[in-house]
Amino acid sequence: SAFKDLKSSPFSTGEEKTPHDMVTGYNNFYEFSTDKTGPAKLSKNFRSDPWSVSIEGEAEVTGTFSLEDLIKPHTLEERIYRLRCVEAWSMVxxxxxxxxxxxxxxxxxxxxxxxxxxxxxxxxxxxxxxKRQVLDWPYREGLRMDEAMNPLTILATGLYNDPLLAQNGAPLRLVVPWKYGFKSIKSIVKIKFVKEMPETSWNMSGPKEYGFYANVNPKVAHPRWSQKREVRLPSLFGSKNTKTQLFNGYADQVASMYSGMNLRKYF
Amino acid sequence: MLKNQHIKIIKPLIFLVALLPLAMVAQGIYMRTLVNPLEGIIHTSGEWALRFLLITLAMTPLKEITGSAHWIKFRRMTGLYALFYASLHFMAWIGLDQLFIVEEIIESIIDRPYILFGTTALLLMIPLGVTSTKGMIRKLGKRWKKLHQLVYPIAILGVVHFVLLVKKDLTEPLIYAAILLALLGWRARLRVAKIRKRHV
Known part of the structure; x- marks a missing residue:
């Protein structure tokens, strides 16, 4: 493994981890393919090194930074998180x-x-x-400032103790564990501080189906399927026998950010 | 030209080939290469139910175009396979997705048009399957043909079901829609020609 002395985190779950081959072989990453096994096959020649990220907008310090410069001053942590896809499957x-x-x-x-x-x-x-306009490229995402600053929100550079593979969003991706997976944008090249709520890809493509907040919520159904239960992978026959938790089980850390908000309206 | 003894070989071959999609899903589950079996079973069975419906609808045009009546001999089997995969599709949804929770199943059918369309299509297929035996064909006589014209609304419901359920990329369901349109258009053209003849 590539990383040494990873800091462990009290936010990590002790639930059974989804096997490595499933995490790296079953991916929603439309930039490669809309087929979930496609990204692993089509990403062999993806160049994630060198990589730089442009920091823009409402901040004192802006400019283009290499990935190393972004990461170096920080201690890498292991965070074992539940990941809940809006399609009602989940992984650890x-x-x-x-x-x-x-x-x-x-x-x-x-x-x-x-x-x-x-x-x-x-x-x-x-x-x-x-090459096909399945979504309006580039993929865009956004968080409210307090969501971005929440200690649960991470920028990930690896999984299973190795650097991220291209199909998982190498070399740098967001992980927001209380929101549906599509919020956790992959292969980030731009971070911009903005005044207004930004436009986000899935919300632009289906505003009635994918909200800006996209908080995991068993009580708010997707128009075409229920979100009450999920398939926790791996699963032999894949039945939806796991109950979906509000905020994907991270309510203690995040619920206060949404107090007084109508979660049905701001879904 | 196809001969009767060829049909005797081709029929069991089609029977076996038609089971391949199911065998591949089973292998994926067994080998653990299918990461999300629920999704695999539901997508594969749904896709093949639609494909067999379209194949079934293609038999009459093929007969007319090639001038060979043999095509019709495969029609019952492909039709029954459409029903088989549609039933598997429905049962997987009822059991694995909805966990046999009756209130939720009813709620889903009422709330979501695509589920209503899919369920209706399956229900309409059942009488066609039941009356597919030689005995029933004889018994029903002219009414049999009328009853089996239900295949047209069934296919339309099936394709609409697919168009409404996809998350984003409409390419695949639209291909099915185009094929269905061609198959129905071919029949409509024939019918119009017949009516014209009558009026001349």
Whole structure:
């Protein structure tokens, strides 16, 4: 394994981890393919080194930073999180990463920065799926400032103690464990502090089906399927016998950010 | 030209080939290469139910175009396979997805048009399966043909079910829609031609 002396985290779950081959072989990453086994096959030549990230917007420090410069000052942690896809399957993934808030603070966001906006690399040469307009590329995501600063939110650089593979969003991706997986944007090239709620990819493509918040919530159904239960992978016949938890089981850490908010309206 | 003894070989071959999708899912589950078996079973069975419906609908045009009546001999089998895969699709949804919870099943059918369309299509297929025997064909006479014209609304419901349920990429369901449209269009054209003849 590539990482040494990973800090363990009290936020890690003790639940059974989804096997490595499943985490790296079953991926929703439309930049490669809409077929879940496609990303692992089509990403062999993806170049995630060298990599740089552009930091923009409402902050004192902005500019382009190499991946090393972004990561180096921080201690990598292992975070074993539940991952809940909006399609009602879930995994348990041992991520390696850094709290997003620790990185963002270095850029001294201004008080006008209310949201953080993220963008995935836009390069159809490397992302064959981008040759078709399945989504309006580049992939975009965003978080409210307090969500971005929440200690659960991490930027991941690895999983299962190894650097991220391309199909999992190498070399740098977001992990927001209380939200549906599509919020956890992969292969990030841009982070921008913004004043207004940014436009986000799935919300743009289906505003009635995918909200900006996308908090895991068993009581708010997707228009085409219930979110009450999920398939925890691995699973022999894959029955949905796991009950979905509000905020994916992270209510203690995140519920206060949404107190007084109508979660049905702001889904 | 196909001969009767060829049909005797081809029929069991089609029977076996038609089981391959099911065998592949079973192998995926057994070998643990199918990460999400629920999704695998539901997608595969649904896809093949639709494919067999379209194949079944293609037999009459093939007969007319090739001038060989043999095609019709495969029609019962492909039709029954459509029913077989549709039933598997429905049972997997009822059992693995809905865990046999009756209130939730009813709620889903009422709340979600695509489930209502799919369920209706399956229910309509059952009488066609039941009346597919030689005895029933004889017994029903002219009414048999009328009853089995239900295959058209069934296929339309099936394709609409698929179009409504996909998450984003409509390419695949639209291919099915185009094939269905071609198959129905071919029949409509024939019918129009017949009516014209009558009026001349």
């Amino acid at each position: 993934v041992p991520w390696v990463g850094i709290p997003l808030g620790d990185i963002l603070k270095r850029f001294k966001p201004l008080s006008s920065a209310k949201y953080v906006y993220f963008e995935t690399l836009n390069d159809p040469e490397q992302f064959p799926g981008q």
